[in-house]
Amino acid sequence: xxxxxxxxxxxxxxxxxxxxxxxxxxxxxxxxxxxxxxxxxxxxxxxxxxxxxxxxxxxxxxxxxxxxxxxxxxxxxxxxxxxxxxxxxxxxxxxxxxxxxxxxxxxxxxxxxxxxxxxxxxxxxxxxxxxxxxxxxxxxxxxxxxxxxxxxxxxxxxxxxxxxxxxxxxxxxxxxxxxx
Amino acid sequence: xxxxxxxxxxxxxxxxxxxxxxxxxxxxxxxxxxxxxxxxxxxxxxxxxxxxxxxxxxxxxxxxxxxxxxxxxxxxxxxxxxxxxxxxxxxxxxxxxxxxxxxxxxxxxxxxxxxxxxxxxxxxxxxxxxxxxxxxxxxxxxxxxxxxxxxxxxxxxxxxxxxxxxxxxxxxxxxxxxxxxxxxxxxxxxxxxxxxxxxxxxxxxxxxxxxxxxxxxxxxxxxxxxxxxxxxxxxxxxxxxxxxxxxxxxxxxxxxxxxxxxxxxxxxxxxxxxxxxxxxxxxxxxxxxxxxxxxxxxxxxxxxxxxxxxxxxxxxxxxxxxxxxxxxxxxxxxxxxxxxxxxxxxxxxxxxxxxxxxxxxxxxxxxxxxxxxxxxxxxxxxxxxxxxxxxxxxxxxxxxxxxxxxxxxxxxxxxxxxxxxxxxxxxxxxxxxxxxxxxxxxxxxxxxxxxxxxxxxxxxxxxxxxxxxxxxxxxxxxxxxxxxxxxxxxxxxxxxxx
Numbered sequence: 001x002x003x004x005x006x007x008x009x010x011x012x013x014x015x016x017x018x019x020x021x022x023x024x025x026x027x028x029x030x031x032x033x034x035x036x037x038x039x040x041x042x043x044x045x046x047x048x049x050x051x052x053x054x055x056x057x058x059x060x061x062x063x064x065x066x067x068x069x070x071x072x073x074x075x076x077x078x079x080x081x082x083x084x085x086x087x088x089x090x091x092x093x094x095x096x097x098x099x100x101x102x103x104x105x106x107x108x109x110x111x112x113x114x115x116x117x118x119x120x121x122x123x124x125x126x127x128x129x130x131x132x133x134x135x136x137x138x139x140x141x142x143x144x145x146x147x148x149x150x151x152x153x154x155x156x157x158x159x160x161x162x163x164x165x166x167x168x169x170x171x172x173x174x175x176x177x178x179x180x
Numbered sequence: 181x182x183x184x185x186x187x188x189x190x191x192x193x194x195x196x197x198x199x200x201x202x203x204x205x206x207x208x209x210x211x212x213x214x215x216x217x218x219x220x221x222x223x224x225x226x227x228x229x230x231x232x233x234x235x236x237x238x239x240x241x242x243x244x245x246x247x248x249x250x251x252x253x254x255x256x257x258x259x260x261x262x263x264x265x266x267x268x269x270x271x272x273x274x275x276x277x278x279x280x281x282x283x284x285x286x287x288x289x290x291x292x293x294x295x296x297x298x299x300x301x302x303x304x305x306x307x308x309x310x311x312x313x314x315x316x317x318x319x320x321x322x323x324x325x326x327x328x329x330x331x332x333x334x335x336x337x338x339x340x341x342x343x344x345x346x347x348x349x350x351x352x353x354x355x356x357x358x359x360x361x362x363x364x365x366x367x368x369x370x371x372x373x374x375x376x377x378x379x380x381x382x383x384x385x386x387x388x389x390x391x392x393x394x395x396x397x398x399x400x401x402x403x404x405x406x407x408x409x410x411x412x413x414x415x416x417x418x419x420x421x422x423x424x425x426x427x428x429x430x431x432x433x434x435x436x437x438x439x440x441x442x443x444x445x446x447x448x449x450x451x452x453x454x455x456x457x458x459x460x461x462x463x464x465x466x467x468x469x470x471x472x473x474x475x476x477x478x479x480x481x482x483x484x485x486x487x488x489x490x491x492x493x494x495x496x497x498x499x500x501x502x503x504x505x506x507x508x509x510x511x512x513x514x515x516x517x518x519x520x521x522x523x524x525x526x527x528x529x530x531x532x533x534x535x536x537x538x539x540x541x542x543x544x545x546x547x548x549x550x551x552x553x554x555x556x557x558x559x560x561x562x563x564x565x566x567x568x569x570x571x572x573x574x575x576x577x578x579x580x581x582x583x584x585x586x587x588x589x590x591x592x593x594x595x596x597x598x599x600x601x602x603x604x605x606x607x608x609x610x611x612x613x614x615x616x617x618x619x620x621x622x623x624x625x626x627x628x629x630x631x632x633x634x635x636x637x638x639x640x641x642x643x644x645x646x647x648x649x650x651x652x653x654x655x656x657x658x659x660x661x662x663x664x665x666x667x668x669x670x671x672x673x674x675x676x677x678x
Contacts, residue, residue: 015216016216016217019215019216020213023213023215024209024213027208027209027212028203031204031208032198032201035201036194036198039197041201044201045205045208048208049208049211049212052212052215053215056215056216116189116190116193117193117197132194135190135191135193135194136194136198138191166186166190167186170186170189171181
């Protein structure tokens, strides 16, 4: 935990040093979460940077350093959601370059990513958020609800409909693959 | 595909997606870790060069504005629109004395306590200074509530000696109370016009003779004449007291009471008004000429004359050559009964009369009004016209200047112009534009008129300076209020000292 890390390392006395230390430790994970939510490295880089800028400005609201991770994730998720909402059209990533370099079962994984990527890109921002937090971060429904500052029932509902649509998209793809 | 399989595929998708995105770009790492350097805190901003310059400029501007405020407040610096004030008062440091009532004292720095006794103080305003000097001070002698004695002090009627070296005034004495005639009783006090001594020394009481009028200086500045209350009798006498303290009473009609007076320009005689009470209507009065060489007084006019010796509006005024006397008299038209047959009380219809001492004829009626005062040059007469003439309303009255050669009368505007420009200091609303003038007085050289102007709606009053030509609106010259009901107190303009 971050709080433990801070306690062990002697909490930096200045705001600059504390921010740099925490940012350095959580930057990689934050970027990866943004990639999972947004599906675009470029968008994820911008969202991550924006989130850290917000964190710097709101630093005084972080009363307990031990809760930095949870506090910062909320900022990051909000930053990602804002980016998704600002987009008039949900972007569908062209994965053709990535497919050629994907490790392991190249063909099977590439097909899954193609189908799932397109299906996820068609989800609403709120649905994309809950799916990413559930299956990338492996958060429980209650944890997602706290992260998004909403009720567990709402998260459950969003998950249900998101999964139904993704299911349908994947079934269609499987059927077409079998037919071919 | 089972639900579990589907979830595994989703997890696989995200792992692949994140793997495909690759590691964190170096530029993002540097960008995030450099945020503290690029996002200045409020304190950090002022540690930057730009912040330091901004802070320094702000500090300099603040210091400049503060300095300007202090300079303006202390009178060291005048704003362009205040330059008009330079025209007021005399050229060589003369003063104007007037009366302020502490009851209405709401200006910053003034008393904030209740003053049920309506104490008044004499304010002396000097050219170039916006801060009056107060004889006797305007603050209580000790902290806390002012004493009853302090509240009872009422200074009135400041009059400069003709040579400008002294100021005589009336001061009500708390221990004397009122008189049986209803007049105030007090003493005549003389102060030496020394700027340093004025604030420390309230003046020298020259006599214990109870007075009930404003003091009047002899032309040679050696004596002061006033109405002597004469104990607790209704009858009052005319008394002349020399500055050295010697005094003498002047004989007059023993049945009448002296109310007001004026020295002749050569100092050889005094014009005075003596009233007796008549049955039925109104006081009968006489205008007397009292020689000081021992000859018998003689009556110049008989009629209805004013009763009070405190208001400047009632005193006679001599022309500079001593040939004419202007004074106020009244007619009392028979009041008409109303529809129900009730008869209202008699109401005086005041007139300004001018008597020529040489032709022996009846006085000329100059106009309806009061408070006539000859210009020092003798060619003009100013008075307070009621009802008003010209554009003024009947309620407010107007100051009128009469050319004594041609008889042409000019109405002097009463409202300061531009409206609210200067009077914003005295009136939060900038003045109502409805101004009531009070008794006028001349500057020693006759080039200016002074009178108190009262805002007819808001009740604030200030000292105004006007041109006797009537070609421009007056300018406010006093920083402090003059209580409205004290507007009829005479004020005095000191001559230029050598």
